[in-house]
Amino acid sequence: MKSTSKKIYFAITILIALSLNLTSCTFLLPDKSTAQSESNPKKIEAIKKINEIYKNSGSNTLSLMSILNMAKKDTINFDSYVYLANLVNEFGYNTVVLNEVAESVYHAKVETNYFKQLGDLAVMKLSESNKISKLANAISEIDTPVNTDVEKEIQALQKSADFKTIDEARTYNREKHNKK
Numbered sequence: 001m002k003s004t005s006k007k008i009y010f011a012i013t014i015l016i017a018l019s020l021n022l023t024s025c026t027f028l029l030p031d032k033s034t035a036q037s038e039s040n041p042k043k044i045e046a047i048k049k050i051n052e053i054y055k056n057s058g059s060n061t062l063s064l065m066s067i068l069n070m071a072k073k074d075t076i077n078f079d080s081y082v083y084l085a086n087l088v089n090e091f092g093y094n095t096v097v098l099n100e101v102a103e104s105v106y107h108a109k110v111e112t113n114y115f116k117q118l119g120d121l122a123v124m125k126l127s128e129s130n131k132i133s134k135l136a137n138a139i140s141e142i143d144t145p146v147n148t149d150v151e152k153e154i155q156a157l158q159k160s161a162d163f164k165t166i167d168e169a170r171t172y173n174r175e176k177h178n179k180k
Contacts, residue, residue, distance in 0.1 A: 031073040032106075046071050046078035050085045063088045063095045070106040080105045080115040087119045091173050097122045097129040104136035112145040117154050123169045124161040131157060 050071055054064045064085055071081040084102050088095050098119060105115045118136050122129065135153050142150065163169040 042078045083116045091123045094122045100133040101136040104140040107140040124163040126162045
């Protein structure tokens with residue numbers, strides 16, 4: 001009896017620790033939004049979409065909540081937040097790297113589509129997630145929406161991906177989870 005209680009207590013402790021690890025960092029992020037950004041139609045629409053994804057999700061709700069909190073506090077790249085939330089909801093694997101990409105979106109200095117490409121890579125490449133996270137972090141530091149060095153790194157990662165397209169990754173995911 002004591003053994004079972006200890007196992008349950010241990011499992012609950014682990015789950016609480018994991019949930020705090022995934023979400024607590026987003027609550028500590030400074031709010032970059034302003035009165036002007038609060039009325040930004042792109043931001044309002046993105047928050048609605050991510051809320052809808054969250055409400056309809058059966059899993060990965062902590063990752064989705066984390067992405068939602070970052071979008072609420074940010075002023076740019078709202079399309080990237082929605083895109084990443086969709087990937088977290090759809091795929092259910094590599095959610096940690098998807099969240100790391102979302103954190104880089106939050107720290108980004110400029111609006112860019114590179115984060116969406118990294119989101120795709122996170123589900124197309126089943127290994128080397130650390131390279132994707134490091135590249136996302138580097139992208140958050142650039143001052144222009146386009147950078148040839150970043151594009152070369154993304155192309156190199158795409159060449160070594162397990163799936164050559166996002167649709168191949170979707171097929172794999174459906175087969176893996178027996179989804180239609």
